[in-house]
Amino acid sequence: MVPRTSKFRSFVGWVVVRRWLSVCALLAGAGGGAQAAAPPPPESPAPPPSASHAPSSPVSPSPAAKQPSAEERLWSRGKGIPLGPFKLDVGAGLRLRGEWQENFDVKRYGDDSHDLFLLERARLEVRLRFLDDLQLFVQGQDAHVLGIDFSNGDFPNGSPYNNTFDLRQAYLEWTRIGGSHLGFKLGRQAIAHTDNRLMGPGEWGNVGRYTWDAAALTWRSRALDVDAFYAFRVRHDPEGFDHDHFDYDVLGVFSTVPLGPLKLHAFYFLQMNNFPDAPPPGSSFRHSPGISFEGALASGIDVSGGLVPQFGSWGEREVRALGGYAVAGYSAPVWGKPRLGAHYAYASGDADAADGTIRTFDGVFGAVDRYYGRMNLFAWMNLHDLQAAFSLSPFGRAKLEIDYHLFLLAERRDAWYYATGSSQRQDPTGAAGRVLGHELDLVATVKATPYARIQAGYSLFAPGEFIRNTGTHALAHWAFLQAAYEF
Numbered sequence: 001m002v003p004r005t006s007k008f009r010s011f012v013g014w015v016v017v018r019r020w021l022s023v024c025a026l027l028a029g030a031g032g033g034a035q036a037a038a039p040p041p042p043e044s045p046a047p048p049p050s051a052s053h054a055p056s057s058p059v060s061p062s063p064a065a066k067q068p069s070a071e072e073r074l075w076s077r078g079k080g081i082p083l084g085p086f087k088l089d090v091g092a093g094l095r096l097r098g099e100w101q102e103n104f105d106v107k108r109y110g111d112d113s114h115d116l117f118l119l120e121r122a123r124l125e126v127r128l129r130f131l132d133d134l135q136l137f138v139q140g141q142d143a144h145v146l147g148i149d150f151s152n153g154d155f156p157n158g159s160p161y162n163n164t165f166d167l168r169q170a171y172l173e174w175t176r177i178g179g180s181h182l183g184f185k186l187g188r189q190a191i192a193h194t195d196n197r198l199m200g201p202g203e204w205g206n207v208g209r210y211t212w213d214a215a216a217l218t219w220r221s222r223a224l225d226v227d228a229f230y231a232f233r234v235r236h237d238p239e240g241f242d243h244d245h246f247d248y249d250v251l252g253v254f255s256t257v258p259l260g261p262l263k264l265h266a267f268y269f270l271q272m273n274n275f276p277d278a279p280p281p282g283s284s285f286r287h288s289p290g291i292s293f294e295g296a297l298a299s300g301i302d303v304s305g306g307l308v309p310q311f312g313s314w315g316e317r318e319v320r321a322l323g324g325y326a327v328a329g330y331s332a333p334v335w336g337k338p339r340l341g342a343h344y345a346y347a348s349g350d351a352d353a354a355d356g357t358i359r360t361f362d363g364v365f366g367a368v369d370r371y372y373g374r375m376n377l378f379a380w381m382n383l384h385d386l387q388a389a390f391s392l393s394p395f396g397r398a399k400l401e402i403d404y405h406l407f408l409l410a411e412r413r414d415a416w417y418y419a420t421g422s423s424q425r426q427d428p429t430g431a432a433g434r435v436l437g438h439e440l441d442l443v444a445t446v447k448a449t450p451y452a453r454i455q456a457g458y459s460l461f462a463p464g465e466f467i468r469n470t471g472t473h474a475l476a477h478w479a480f481l482q483a484a485y486e487f
């Protein structure tokens with residue numbers, strides 16, 4: 001259980017957050033008169049939970065199609081505040097989520113755990129803009145959990161739930177320097193590419209999974225976008241400042257070429273690590289080159305896909321792995337824009353742990369919460385994930401999503417890997433079977449105002465033969481209710 005002192009600290013953190021918010025509201029008030037008639041555009045309609053916060057595009061005025069509401073007028077006061085040659089945008093957000101977990105938790109699946117807890121995440125951010133293409137962005141975040149059965153000590157690499165007000169992002173970004181195509185982005189940042197599948201910040205988690213201290217060079221033109229970066233992953237310290245990094249370095253290049261209604265990507269990631277103690281010990285170099293695409297056709301059909309071979313070395317062993325995914329959906333042009341989709345993801349597994357070759361695919365630094373089921377029981381490792389998706393958007397402001405997943409091991413002798421990437425269970429003989437189980441995910445989202453979003457969900461996991469043959473095999477349930485307000 002969480003010690004009393006920790007709960008007290010959570011409470012103190014909460015008080016601090018409220019104070020920050022009041023300061024922020026005051027600041028917004030101080031900017032009165034600045035572009036009062038220019039409300040920020042509403043966010044894109046109800047992105048899935050892990051969607052990137054996309055902080056890199058400054059808020060721009062939307063066409064005055066209708067009179068802004070009192071709420072829009074209020075928060076627009078915090079945008080575009082003149083400050084000498086600069087413009088200042090102030091923003092903040094608060095997200096509260098209650099979760100109920102039955103027979104699983106963030107670390108493991110099992111039939112003996114029951115938990116009910118409340119997550120709080122608050123953000124405060126300022127953006128100082130000079131010209132259109134040069135900006136300094138600083139974002140602080142406070143994250144706490146109340147009532148959970150874990151303490152910070154249960155997470156040696158940083159709690160996914162607690163991180164007292166800390167620097168989440170602080171970067172200087174200059175695109176199209178001097179009218180050219182070149183630019184850079186330097187500092188602490190979230191890195192997200194397209195649908196977050198290969199690289200995403202993991203926004204659904206309370207603290208968030210990935211932030212980086214990175215230097216990126218960018219190329220922006222009509223025919224080609226390129227981001228090339230070198231990055232160190234920030235290790236989140238729940239109580240102290242986040243000054244430490246994980247052992248590995250990452251080099252990445254991600255490019256986008258538009259082709260009609262499609263966007264094509266070519267990319268390359270290199271993860272470099274030194275594992276002095278881990279089995280097997282030694283340096284690891286994992287290269288992940290690949291291609292992907294996504295797009296929506298006029299006929300209502302949307303498609304996306306990607307292929308990621310991996311190769312390299314880990315100590316004396318070779319790395320040879322493969323990951324891929326394919327998505328196709330159809331949205332009908334009728335009330336509620338119902339969409340039916342078939343999604344598939346594959347990650348290779350290792351059939352022989354002793355043959356000197358590692359064949360388990362590693363899901364790069366992608367989001368897991370949106371993919372491979374929302375309960376986060378699986379990673380993009382040794383997996384077939386067959387998904388049927390249905391969604392409906394009635395009344396413009398609401399969205400209902402229903403997903404069914406069938407999960408199978410790609411290789412029976414390799415492990416079932418949890419969303420954390422750690423092995424959950426393994427049968428080296430392969431006799432336990434291949435079927436991991438079935439998951440049903442229901443999520444309803446209502447956008448109450450351009451700034452307020454309420455989301456509720458329920459998920460059920462029913463284990464298959466592999467889990468039934470290797471230990472406890474209860475049904476697992478998950479439910480959540482989330483309210484978020486961001487301006």
Ligand SMILES: [Ca+2]
Pocket residue numbers: 163164165166236237238239240241242
């Ligand atoms: Ca910290």
Ligand SMILES: [Ca+2]
Pocket residue numbers: 350351352353354355356357358359
């Ligand atoms: Ca092997």
